[in-house]
Amino acid sequence: DTEVTQTPKHLVMGMTNKKSLKCEQHMGHRAMYWYKQKAKKPPELMFVYSYEKLSINESVPSRFSPECPNSSLLNLHLHALQPEDSALYLCASSQEHPFPYEQYFGPGTRLTVT
Amino acid sequence: RKEVEQDPGPFNVPEGATVAFNCTYSNSASQSFFWYRQDCRKEPKLLMSVYSSGNEDGRFTAQLNRASQYISLLIRDSKLSDSATYLCVVTLDDYKLSFGAGTTVTVRA
Numbered sequence: 001d002t003e004v005t006q007t008p009k010h011l012v013m014g015m016t017n018k019k020s021l022k023c024e025q026h027m028g029h030r031a032m033y034w035y036k037q038k039a040k041k042p043p044e045l046m047f048v049y050s051y052e053k054l055s056i057n058e059s060v061p062s063r064f065s066p067e068c069p070n071s072s073l074l075n076l077h078l079h080a081l082q083p084e085d086s087a088l089y090l091c092a093s094s095q096e097h098p099f100p101y102e103q104y105f106g107p108g109t110r111l112t113v114t
Numbered sequence: 115r116k117e118v119e120q121d122p123g124p125f126n127v128p129e130g131a132t133v134a135f136n137c138t139y140s141n142s143a144s145q146s147f148f149w150y151r152q153d154c155r156k157e158p159k160l161l162m163s164v165y166s167s168g169n170e171d172g173r174f175t176a177q178l179n180r181a182s183q184y185i186s187l188l189i190r191d192s193k194l195s196d197s198a199t200y201l202c203v204v205t206l207d208d209y210k211l212s213f214g215a216g217t218t219v220t221v222r223a
Contacts, residue, residue, distance in 0.1 A: 042201060042213030043158065056210075090157055102148055103211060105157040 003027050004106035006091050012112045015081060021109045023074040023091030029104075031097030032074040034066060035090040037108075043090055049074060050097040081113045115140050118204050120214035127192050127221055134188040135217045137202030146205040147178055147185050151198040152216065158201055161187075192221045 004025045013019050025032065031050050035043035048056035049068040063085075065077040074091055088110050092103040120137045127133045139147075147164035162169060164176040164185050175188045185204075189196055202214035 042215055045210060088155075102146075102160050102163055104160065108157050110155075 004091055004093055004104055006089075006106035006109050008109055009107065010110045010112075012114060013078065013081065014114055015083070017081075018077070018079045020078065021076040021089055021091075021111075023076075023106055024072055025074075025091075025093040025104075025106075026072065027093060027095075027104065028071075029093035029095050030071060031094045031101075032068065033092040033094075033103060034064075034074070034076055035092060035105075037088045037090055047076075048097060055097065078111075081111075083113050086112045117141060117206060117212040118202055118214040120200075120202050120217045122215060122217060124218040124220050127219070129192055129194060129221055129223055131192050131221075132188065132190050133192055133219055134186060135200070135219075136184045136186045137204075137214050137217075138182075138184045139202075139204045139212075140183070141204070141206055142180075142183060144204045144206060147176075148203040148211075149174075149176055149185075149187050150201040150203055150213075152201055153198050161200070189219070192219075194221050194223060197221045 007022045034046040037043040045058050046060045047066045052068045063080050067075040088108045090108045091106040094101040094103045118139050149161040150158040151161045152158045164178050168177045173190045177186045197220050199216040199218050201216045203211050206212045
């Protein structure tokens with residue numbers, strides 16, 4: 001059973017919409033991550049938060065805007081997305097960052113941009 | 115050269131068989147190594163961390179060979195439920211995990 005939860009499970013949005021993805025972890029971890037995964041490809045890192053501060057942005061377009069309201073919550077705000085942004089968006093957490101602890105993934109939000 | 119390379123498979127094996135596959139990594143300074151499994155349309159789930167001395171968890175055995183820069187995963191007595199994609203994950207530096215493209219294993223009855 002995952003201790004990282006994500007909502008919604010599925011999201012369909014138009015290119016002019018604004019939506020948010022939510023992630024919550026219940027393990028007391030201090031590092032949280034957003035990944036994007038396309039079909040038959042490995043996850044690609046987007047953002048890293050450590051102690052609620054953004055520490056890594058992997059050159060992600062500004063139409064993706066992360067937010068970390070507290071150490072348990074992570075949001076990803078979406079605006080003016082393109083069809084090629086359709087993917088599985090995975091949230092993960094780990095004990096600390098930047099130490100190389102294992103990461104635990106949430107079930108993901110499957111996003112379709114029309 | 116890719117940072118982490120895996121044989122994509124698929125490895126099709128009968129129930130009860132042993133299957134093994136490797137993953138090579140390019141950064142000799144990598145410190146941490148993991149195997150994750152991912153089922154179709156699901157999230158990656160941590161299978162095991164890989165330690166220098168090797169480690170075993172039930173039917174799964176992981177080995178690390180630093181000299182040749184590869185890690186391996188061996189599955190004994192394969193079950194139908196072992197059918198999945200196995201992702202090799204290596205830390206490149208202090209913060210970033212690098213994922214292999216995955217090895218697909220299909221266990222048939």
